[in-house]
Amino acid sequence: MNYFKQLSPEHRRSWGLVAAYLGLLIVISLADFGLNTAGQTVFRGLLLGMLVFLVASGLSLIFGLLDVLNFAQGAFLLVGAYVGYQVYEGIGLGAGLSLLAAFITAVVVGGILGTLVEAGLIRPLYKRPIFQIVLTFGLAAILMDLVERYYGPDPKQPIKPPAFLDEKFTLFAQSLSVYRLFIIFLGLAMMIGVFILLHRTRIGIIIRAGVQDSEMVQALGINVRLVFTLVFVLGSALAALGGIAIVPYQGATLEMGNQFLILAIVVVVIGGMGSYEGTAIASVVVGLTRAVAEQLSLTHFNAPVLAETSILLLMILVLLVQPSGLFGREEA
């Protein structure tokens, strides 16, 4: 538990706040919905949280290292979802292999797209940070337009995962597809994987040092540009992975890109820009908040709008209390 000893007082307070808030959500759910529904709600929240994490971690990492606010993350997710869908439908190798191919293609395409964008568009604008933001924003619009043009405006139906992922299991008296469990594990695996990458590998140490002070790292003679590109590619690949992961579960819609971008933004703002732990924790917080609000509005108010706006209200609240997010770096 060395980690907790190293924490600054503000961050320790943030941990306290998060724990108290999550506890409160669970207590409310238990008291209001009963054990089974509460369990289901928490499960749904975790699921959403893990999906959002895939988009948000890229957003946060890219910002932390490159100081680029990448508004195209949502578009990368969209591309991942649709390209994956197309591969799955077109390849005809049986559910298992097709899904695997879809995942791999989505991630690779996301990565390639990320490389092209970073090297071709972001890097030349290094001296004009505002234009980087503006560019990613416009790029997102273009990519979404292209996806709509190519795949048409109609939503795509969920694709069928292979049998072993499609089996049902019972959790809190609800029969669920194993695929959902798979998403949660995928999210957790990525969370831990990236954490290990950041903390246990040489490149990770460089990335973290770069987040602290990129000029310093450059001064050490490390090719920061290459690291930048790698992180950007990692971020876009994660977003694309999130995209294809959603398809067997919810299908693909054009709105998905913006929806998840907004969710990711909320996560990153709440967690604190550039803080990986913050992003991970905030993903869970946002996922649970959304799920509990949905359930609450379903049982009491019959007003889905409450669920839809809940996380934005949460974000406003956090910003009022802590303008640089829960685990963000404090700026002078």
Next chain:
Amino acid sequence: MSEKYILEGQGLRKEFGGLVAVADVDIRVRQGELHSIIGPNGAGKTTLFNLLTGNLRPTRGTVRFRDQDITLAPLYRRVHLGIGRSFQVTNIFPNLSVLENVRLAAQARGGDSFKFWWNYQRFKKYNAVALQAIEQAGLHDRAHVPAAILPHGDKRKLELAILLASDAEILLLDEPTAGMATEQVPALIETIRRIQQAGDKTIMLVEHNMNVVMNISDRITVMHQGEVLAEGTPAEITRNETVQKAYLGELYGDFAEIIQGQGGVA
């Protein structure tokens, strides 16, 4: 009770991460005096200025202006109380003209800044104040030049002009001559001295040229590694053994000569 202190810092402390830039400094400035702060680079002089003007929040300690606690007052409010400053590292509006740089400072002190329905040219008094400040700082032939293309020495003058147009009661000048050509320094110092003597202005000055400091200061505070080493009149400082031994002797080689030269005067 303080005797006519205009600006006071009590127990001021500023930490940057682990670094203590200003360590529990007490400083008092009397109305109308020229109070210099000296000390080697990194002593914490600029940081102390930042704490007094509100560019930075102190980690601990209080700032008082005319017996009013202003520790938490935001930067811009302190300007309206009458605290003005110039920067060691030139800090201007690069793409605006010299006149506009200075005019904006004058406009800030008037009550017309929110009048979005009038053309700004209508308020001629700010123009007049600005032109006068520009004249005083010795920049009169540069009024319509974009600030960015001024030579370095003129940028320093512009810093001063901006401050003058603010019509502050107490002026905090952070190394106004930094990087200026030597032959331009006396004129600038003369201007500063004239400003102090003409009105009831108080001046705090950070300056490295010992000759200048000893000549024009009423009081001097010596800082070293964030702490105040000594405080007193120039004569007291020259006589102060701690200052001499610990610091002045080694850092300002020519200081010994000044002391000898001024030996009898006290």
Next chain:
Amino acid sequence: MQRTVYTTINKIENPALRNVAEGLARLVLENWLYILVFLLLWRFPYIVASLSDTEVTPRRPTGDSVFWQSVMAQSLLIASLSMSYNLLFGFSGIISFGHALFFGAGGYVTFVVMSQVDGISFYVAVIAAVLASILLSLVAGVVTLRLRGVYFTMFTLAFAEMFFVLAKSGTFRNITGAEDGLLIRDLIPEALNPTPTGDGSRLVMYRYTLIFFVIVFLAIRRYLNSPVGRVMLAIRENEERARTIGYNTFRYKLITMVFAGVIACLTGILLVLWSTDKRIKPDLLSLNYTVQPLLYTLIGGVGTLAGPVISSLGLELGEAYLRDETLRIGSATYEIADLWDLFLGVLFVVVVMVLPNGIVGTWNRWWAERKVKRLEASMQMQQKPPDSAS
């Protein structure tokens, strides 16, 4: 030319008369281009009519003149929206990705109020909408303007998106009509309905719109030349310095946000009046209406007065003109209308990459650099003692 006018005026003996004449002369001489453009726009329906041999006020709403009245009016409104965006982005350095909120709020508040409150006049509803947009920008501003740059940008995006979600939400279906929107055909006051063309309604509405555009243009120009505008310029240049000379920069940014928000709100109301399906739809609050003004601002020239106008009018009119054309590449044919968004996107990227100052900005910079060079040259002349050249 200028000099002859002024010398002639100086010969006037009566000082009062001379002042008036001088003011008038200055007004005309400094703004002749703008005045010319205005007159052209005012005559625009007639010019189109005579070029295409159609009527300005035909009984049935067909023919080039009425079509172009509508296109031009909507382009002028988009230009107004872009100008308001540029006021934030270009002149104040505030990067808001939530501008669509104020634009959409205009139409929504006006007509939701009208449909909910019986017998309320359109104009009262407009006032309600303006008040609502002021409130919204105050709330958004107070929460966000103290935030660091990127947090601000992200927040505005999410904040606006929240209202987009609200507008689409089924929860308020009986108020907003959710995804389908709200039919407002019966709510538009007769005097402001541009659809009937025979009685000259459209022509009148075209003129109103043009006047609105002119007012927005003049108001923004005055704002930028006011004490507040100068402070905004200072803030964009160096915010900390602006605070150090005594400006509460937060307040100035807030005022500017409110101002831009009100303009966007009014623009939104007018654009709804011009819409062909006479509906307010969630689309009005979508990211589209943030991306579009951003795009036009960038292309025309960030921080220039005329830039967004030129690019808005140019591209909007261009789209309308080319809408029915097709493009043949090899064996494939494409409808221009289909390709237009893509074209804009590519144009956007190209402009960001190679022409960051936009059309007007690049032109201005070129001029300014020439002037600076001359100034620098003359300053060096002064510094060099005349006899030291050897």
